[in-house]
Amino acid sequence: MDLSPSEAQRMLRHSAERFIAEHYGPAARRHAMQDPMGFKRENWRKLADLGWLGLPFPEEVGGFGGGPVEVAILMEEFGRGLATEPYLSTVLLAGTLIAECGTEEQRMGLLPAIINGERLLSFAHYESDARAGLSEVHTVAHTDNQGWMLHGRKMAVLDAVSADVHMVSARLPDAQGVGIALFLVPKDAAGVRLRDAPRLGGGRVAELTFEQARLPPDARLGTGGDMLPAIEGVVDRAVAALCAEAAGMMRSMFDATLDYTKVRKQFGRPLGANQVIRHRLADMYVQCEEARAMAARAALLVGADTDSTQRSLAASGAKVKIGRCARNVAEQAVQLHGAMGVTDELNLGLYFKRVLVFEALFGSVDYHLQRHVKLFGNSRSE
Amino acid sequence: MALSCTPEELRFRDEVRAFIAARLSPELRRASSLNVSFFSDPDIVAPWQRALHERGWVAPGWPQEHGGPGWTAPQRWIFESECAAAGAPQLSPMGIKMVGPVLMRFGTSAQKKFYLPRILSGEDRWCQGYSEPGSGSDLASLKTRAVRRGDHYIVNGTKIWTTHAHFANRMFALVRTSDEPRQQDGISFLLIDMASPGITIRPIMMISGDHDVNQVFFDEVKVPVTNLVGEEGRGWTCGKYLLEFERGGGVNSPKLRYALEKVRGLANSDLSYKAISHPEIATKLSEIELDVQTLEFLELQVLSALQRGENPGPVSSVLKLRASEIHQAISRVGVEMVGQNALVEERRRPLHALNDTPIIPEGVLSVVPRHLNGRANTIFGGSSEIQRDIIAKQVLGL
Numbered sequence: 090m091d092l093s094p095s096e097a098q099r100m101l102r103h104s105a106e107r108f109i110a111e112h113y114g115p116a117a118r119r120h121a122m123q124d125p126m127g128f129k130r131e132n133w134r135k136l137a138d139l140g141w142l143g144l145p146f147p148e149e150v151g152g153f154g155g156g157p158v159e160v161a162i163l164m165e166e167f168g169r170g171l172a173t174e175p176y177l178s179t180v181l182l183a184g185t186l187i188a189e190c191g192t193e194e195q196r197m198g199l200l201p202a203i204i205n206g207e208r209l210l211s212f213a214h215y216e217s218d219a220r221a222g223l224s225e226v227h228t229v230a231h232t233d234n235q236g237w238m239l240h241g242r243k244m245a246v247l248d249a250v251s252a253d254v255h256m257v258s259a260r261l262p263d264a265q266g267v268g269i270a271l272f273l274v275p276k277d278a279a280g281v282r283l284r285d286a287p288r289l290g291g292g293r294v295a296e297l298t299f300e301q302a303r304l305p306p307d308a309r310l311g312t313g314g315d316m317l318p319a320i321e322g323v324v325d326r327a328v329a330a331l332c333a334e335a336a337g338m339m340r341s342m343f344d345a346t347l348d349y350t351k352v353r354k355q356f357g358r359p360l361g362a363n364q365v366i367r368h369r370l371a372d373m374y375v376q377c378e379e380a381r382a383m384a385a386r387a388a389l390l391v392g393a394d395t396d397s398t399q400r401s402l403a404a405s406g407a408k409v410k411i412g413r414c415a416r417n418v419a420e421q422a423v424q425l426h427g428a429m430g431v432t433d434e435l436n437l438g439l440y441f442k443r444v445l446v447f448e449a450l451f452g453s454v455d456y457h458l459q460r461h462v463k464l465f466g467n468s469r470s471e
Numbered sequence: 472m473a474l475s476c477t478p479e480e481l482r483f484r485d486e487v488r489a490f491i492a493a494r495l496s497p498e499l500r501r502a503s504s505l506n507v508s509f510f511s512d513p514d515i516v517a518p519w520q521r522a523l524h525e526r527g528w529v530a531p532g533w534p535q536e537h538g539g540p541g542w543t544a545p546q547r548w549i550f551e552s553e554c555a556a557a558g559a560p561q562l563s564p565m566g567i568k569m570v571g572p573v574l575m576r577f578g579t580s581a582q583k584k585f586y587l588p589r590i591l592s593g594e595d596r597w598c599q600g601y602s603e604p605g606s607g608s609d610l611a612s613l614k615t616r617a618v619r620r621g622d623h624y625i626v627n628g629t630k631i632w633t634t635h636a637h638f639a640n641r642m643f644a645l646v647r648t649s650d651e652p653r654q655q656d657g658i659s660f661l662l663i664d665m666a667s668p669g670i671t672i673r674p675i676m677m678i679s680g681d682h683d684v685n686q687v688f689f690d691e692v693k694v695p696v697t698n699l700v701g702e703e704g705r706g707w708t709c710g711k712y713l714l715e716f717e718r719g720g721g722v723n724s725p726k727l728r729y730a731l732e733k734v735r736g737l738a739n740s741d742l743s744y745k746a747i748s749h750p751e752i753a754t755k756l757s758e759i760e761l762d763v764q765t766l767e768f769l770e771l772q773v774l775s776a777l778q779r780g781e782n783p784g785p786v787s788s789v790l791k792l793r794a795s796e797i798h799q800a801i802s803r804v805g806v807e808m809v810g811q812n813a814l815v816e817e818r819r820r821p822l823h824a825l826n827d828t829p830i831i832p833e834g835v836l837s838v839v840p841r842h843l844n845g846r847a848n849t850i851f852g853g854s855s856e857i858q859r860d861i862i863a864k865q866v867l868g869l
Contacts, residue, residue: 374867
């Protein structure tokens with residue numbers, strides 16, 4: 090029982106802090122947001138050079154063998170700087186599913202190209218509200234002697250516009266029960282239609298439509314079997330990573346607000362001289378610390394060595410606790426900035442929007458609270 | 472970074488469990504579970520403290536040279552967790568966690584030699600003389616005065632909210648020894664024998680019906696000068712050091728986890744008409760569970776920092792603030808669950824030795840009194856408002 094970071098973890102945090110300080114100043118961030126891809130490709134190459142695109146992958150494919158704790162360190166700093174790179178889509182979702190479920194050809198064909206920054210992937214799974222859960226898939230895949238035909242529609246696909254390959258979930262009509270398969274769909278495959286839009290607070294999001302999209306026989310990820318358990322595991326870990334990112338965003342919002350209340354004067358004294366403001370800031374600080382602790386806890390408990398119930402409890406629990414704290418810190422940060430807080434002249438609004446994105450991704454606070462209630466009850470009655 | 476126990480830690484945990492199984496009797500456990508007050512009554516504490524003392528486990532946080540077990544931070548955590556999970560009586564913190572550390576830091580060698588062993592053995596029972604009728608949150612405005620006359624101080628004044636003064640044989644007190652431009656500079660830290668002539672104790676009943684606290688009056692009370700801790704006029708430093716221990720030096724989350732487990736047990740039982748089947752109750756319990764997990768993790772982070780030899784800083788206010796709020800959330804949901812059994816006001820004490828059978832089941836007997844008494848959690852040891860002031864000033868630089 091020791092929560093001290095290792096020397097390697099300290100170094101990772103240090104270099105991530107430095108990277109964000111150097112590359113995510115306000116001007117650079119606005120510039121990146123105007124890029125049609127939602128981020129700057131040269132930043133992605135820098136992430137590759139630093140080895141971070143290979144952070145969670147095993148060493149045999151050129152990765153660094155890191156776990157959720159290392160990912161959380163990186164994500165927290167990404168959150169502080171409000172990075173918009175498709176790290177979640179390419180590395181933590183699609184890339185991790187390839188590493189865990191892909192055939193040898195798929196692993197060796199794609200992972201080294203992901204790690205060196207050449208290939209980008211999206212993860213196209215949701216079709217309706219995330220509240221419906223991860224098994225709600227209606228996209229279908231038919232097979233014939235030429236390969237696969239994909240038909241359906243995916244919504245809220247993060248970073249699809251920059252992806253070379255979309256990882257798409259679909260049902261096999263002849264499969265019994267809830268079997269879900271994953272397919273690797275090249276961006277230029279016939280029958281694939283992409284409608285791209287800006288994502289709230291930076292980055293891109295898209296709708297993907299597949300109309301009898303033709304895929305080669307080896308487009309299916311892995312060698313068969315239901316992919317839902319693997320998707321659940323990867324999404325739980327993604328939720329934990331997003332929680333760390335949210336903790337970083339909260340910290341930046343809080344720091345900006347604290348600074349502002351020290352310099353902004355009204356009635357002849359700084360805002361921070363008023364007890365009502367001081368106490369609110371104290372509560373915001375407590376929530377930032379709580380969020381950070383809960384994100385670190387989730388990172389320790391969503392690793393591959395945790396059983397699936399404990400893993401899901403840790404992820405959902407963190408989403409609930411951090412979701413509540415993040416919303417309060419974001420709302421109060423805007424409130425304490427006064428009218429400036431609702432203008433586009435500050436970065437604060439971008440953080441506020443990204444908190445909304447955090448809340449909406451992979452299920453709301455209420456969804457995860459109900460999931461926690463159910464899993465917790467089950468885990469106790471066993 | 473690891474949340475799991477090492478093999479040595481697991482061995483230690485088993486050792487603690489075996490000790491508790493052998494020495495914590497079912498009667499003691501029952502009495503403890505029906506104890507409403509923040510600190511267990513002396514008749515519950517004494518046998519448990521004797522058992523711990525035989526084993527050298529009374530003061531987990533003390534260094535070995537003063538009779539502590541010399542445990543690592545994780546060992547202390549495991550010990551506190553196991554004791555809380557077993558429902559063991561809570562030893563009074565006023566000697567072990569409050570005046571003890573102050574004496575180790577600021578006391579003379581004669582004071583350490585005399586007082587520390589008596590804290591461990593339970594021979595001395597301490598109470599805290601801090602608040603006064605006119606000095607609550609504004610503690611530094613205190614007026615109880617100690618005037619030097621030869622080898623003694625003559626103490627006049629009054630202290631209030633003195634928990635267990637009626638059981639204590641000693642008090643550590645903040646008293647005014649001089650008037651200085653800065654109020655804090657005229658305060659001294661004094662050890663007072665409660666048997667001294669001129670001391671009277673007035674009980675104050677709590678809304679729960681418990682007698683925990685008192686007002687203590689001092690009328691020309693003679694205290695030897697050798698009972699001064701640290702320098703005259705420097706008592707505020709000792710007092711603040713002690714308050715940091717009171718707020719965050721210990722670990723709170725194991726006790727909160729025990730309280731939550733008890734409430735969860737209630738939710739799953741007929742005593743609450745299986746309240747867990749109501750979604751709003753189940754949801755509240757999950758939310759509180761997450762709050763407890765968060766506090767646990769924050770406390771473990773502090774322990775890890777201590778273990779690395781780092782000073783955890785002013786985090787004690789964060790921990791006190793959250794622990795007190797979570798405590799209240801747990802007791803409140805307990806009241807919601809017992810439904811109309813909450814209508815009975817049981818003011819007889821102790822609850823483990825009532826001379827007839829109450830009209831509500833024993834399992835719900837302490838729920839309402841504990842909730843009532845628990846409202847004090849966000850008030851004592853520096854109210855939540857004071858904790859927020861401390862965070863704003865010391866952490867945020869406001």
